Amino acid sequence: MSRFRREENDWTAETGRRLREVLAQEAAAVTPSADALDRIRARTAATARRSFGRPLAMAGAALATAAVVAVAVLVAHHGGGRQPLATTPSTAPTPSAIPSSTAPMSPTPTPTVGPTYQLTLYYVGRRADPYQLLFPEVVNRPVPPEKAVIADAIRALLTTPPNDPDYTSYWPAGTELAGVALHNSTVVVDLTMPQAPTSAPPSAVPSTPAPPAGLGAISVQQLLYTIHGAAPQVTAMELRINGHDITSLWASPITEPIALAQPWEVFSHVWITSPTQGQVITTTGTGPATVTISGKAIVFEGVVNFDVQQDGQTVASGHAQTVGAPAQGDWSASVTLPPGTYTIRAYELSAKDGSITYLDDKTITVVAGSPTASGS
Amino acid sequence: MTTSAEPIDADQAVVALYRAHYASLVRLAALLVGNAWEGEEIVQDAFVAMHTHWRRLRDPDKAVGYLRQSVVNSCRSALRHSGVVARHRLEPQPDHPSAEHEALAAAYRAEVLAALRALPRRQRETLILRYYADLSEEEIARTLGISRGAVKSHTFRGLAALRGRLAAYPSSTNWETPQ
Numbered sequence: 001m002s003r004f005r006r007e008e009n010d011w012t013a014e015t016g017r018r019l020r021e022v023l024a025q026e027a028a029a030v031t032p033s034a035d036a037l038d039r040i041r042a043r044t045a046a047t048a049r050r051s052f053g054r055p056l057a058m059a060g061a062a063l064a065t066a067a068v069v070a071v072a073v074l075v076a077h078h079g080g081g082r083q084p085l086a087t088t089p090s091t092a093p094t095p096s097a098i099p100s101s102t103a104p105m106s107p108t109p110t111p112t113v114g115p116t117y118q119l120t121l122y123y124v125g126r127r128a129d130p131y132q133l134l135f136p137e138v139v140n141r142p143v144p145p146e147k148a149v150i151a152d153a154i155r156a157l158l159t160t161p162p163n164d165p166d167y168t169s170y171w172p173a174g175t176e177l178a179g180v181a182l183h184n185s186t187v188v189v190d191l192t193m194p195q196a197p198t199s200a201p202p203s204a205v206p207s208t209p210a211p212p213a214g215l216g217a218i219s220v221q222q223l224l225y226t227i228h229g230a231a232p233q234v235t236a237m238e239l240r241i242n243g244h245d246i247t248s249l250w251a252s253p254i255t256e257p258i259a260l261a262q263p264w265e266v267f268s269h270v271w272i273t274s275p276t277q278g279q280v281i282t283t284t285g286t287g288p289a290t291v292t293i294s295g296k297a298i299v300f301e302g303v304v305n306f307d308v309q310q311d312g313q314t315v316a317s318g319h320a321q322t323v324g325a326p327a328q329g330d331w332s333a334s335v336t337l338p339p340g341t342y343t344i345r346a347y348e349l350s351a352k353d354g355s356i357t358y359l360d361d362k363t364i365t366v367v368a369g370s371p372t373a374s375g376s
Numbered sequence: 377m378t379t380s381a382e383p384i385d386a387d388q389a390v391v392a393l394y395r396a397h398y399a400s401l402v403r404l405a406a407l408l409v410g411n412a413w414e415g416e417e418i419v420q421d422a423f424v425a426m427h428t429h430w431r432r433l434r435d436p437d438k439a440v441g442y443l444r445q446s447v448v449n450s451c452r453s454a455l456r457h458s459g460v461v462a463r464h465r466l467e468p469q470p471d472h473p474s475a476e477h478e479a480l481a482a483a484y485r486a487e488v489l490a491a492l493r494a495l496p497r498r499q500r501e502t503l504i505l506r507y508y509a510d511l512s513e514e515e516i517a518r519t520l521g522i523s524r525g526a527v528k529s530h531t532f533r534g535l536a537a538l539r540g541r542l543a544a545y546p547s548s549t550n551w552e553t554p555q
Contacts, residue, residue: 011539012532012535014543015538015539015542015543016507016535018542018543019492019535019538020507022484022485022488023407023507024508025481025485026407026489027403027404028403030402030403030406030412031412032398032403033416036402036416036419036420037391037394039420040420040423040424041390041391043420043424044386044387044390044424044427044428115387143387
């Protein structure tokens, strides 16, 4: 380690050498902590989140390339013996890591903790009305290796329970991704599932009312829309379950390839995307908080109604204008709320009888912020 | 947007530079500031700052210089804030007390380090950058923002001040003067 330099003088050479020795011994006693990289990356990821477009854009570009050459996207399979759909050889040693196969990433395989990107997961509404339409939830995920964006999105969907208790996912626990391949705009997804997909719907499914589109049908759209969100060029899916092409899922007939449905067919009409369920909002200073409610809607004449409830009382209400159906438009509104717990509701009023339909709601808490920096 | 042959982004830079330099930077900081935990914090701060400024740095070599410089600067302010107390930090490692010569060596090291810490700041920094980090005069000059002549003279004076202390211990085989 010690690179000897020419010294003009004997005593400086000798003194320097001894000093070098002492410093090296002292330094050797210092053991840097093992998780330092994680801690640094957690801090830099906070920066990356503020301008998250970049990793996502990168991933998109990589996927576009993959699509052009119809190169398979490869994933590790948890199960072991199953054949991945892709032909690219892979010997991923860790089941949790997604091999990036030939991804030319520098400088070394990415560890599990690092910069994050935002991924939209779709869930199925639990309410009777709207029954079995999709709602989005945004999660932060570690940026996956370049060619594993789709696999990461699928895994995220299969393993992340919804934050909002009004949403659910019918993919049974234990459903795993065995392989995924991309051919132009069609993704081939190979899942393994503990039960046969042709049998009755999972017991978690309420028996009434009957699903309009069919439980399996909305679940495959849930999966496909989640993939489409991560990789926008994907507009169709071929789904294999336990190694077989499927013709039905939970009693819904499935025609492959499955095309991305129109948003107005599968999205619930009104979404609240901000604030999120359970969010805590801190007032600035001593006054009430100004809460911006925003979301998307596919509603008749573009009118979204909302209200804010506290202890069953309506404390604020109003409506917002967006573009009319069948387009999905953005809407937002602001309300001023003193500290307390509230339920923000947004919905469409039925053209038939004026009743509330397509409800989405979020429970939030407003807490008083201190005017000084020390309070919490 | 200019594209160099293989541009790496800030996240990749952090990982690459972490692997190559984190441990040695922590040790450098520990020597400068006198304790390991503060050294780690300082180096982590430097990495985060480098990530933030990556657009300006871009070049990994420049980034190493940047890291080193922020570490030296942060160690300086850390020492300023903690004052004299921190001066004598880095416990001498309680080596194997059974081995007498090792105990002796530890005591010797502690004395040398105490003497090092008692040096004027620039002399101390120069000696650590040269004899631990193994930087050239040029690199030391850049890191500390002083001239090469100043580096020479700080090195010389620092060594002169430590000479007696360093000579006090009988040479181990490693320290034998080569012919």
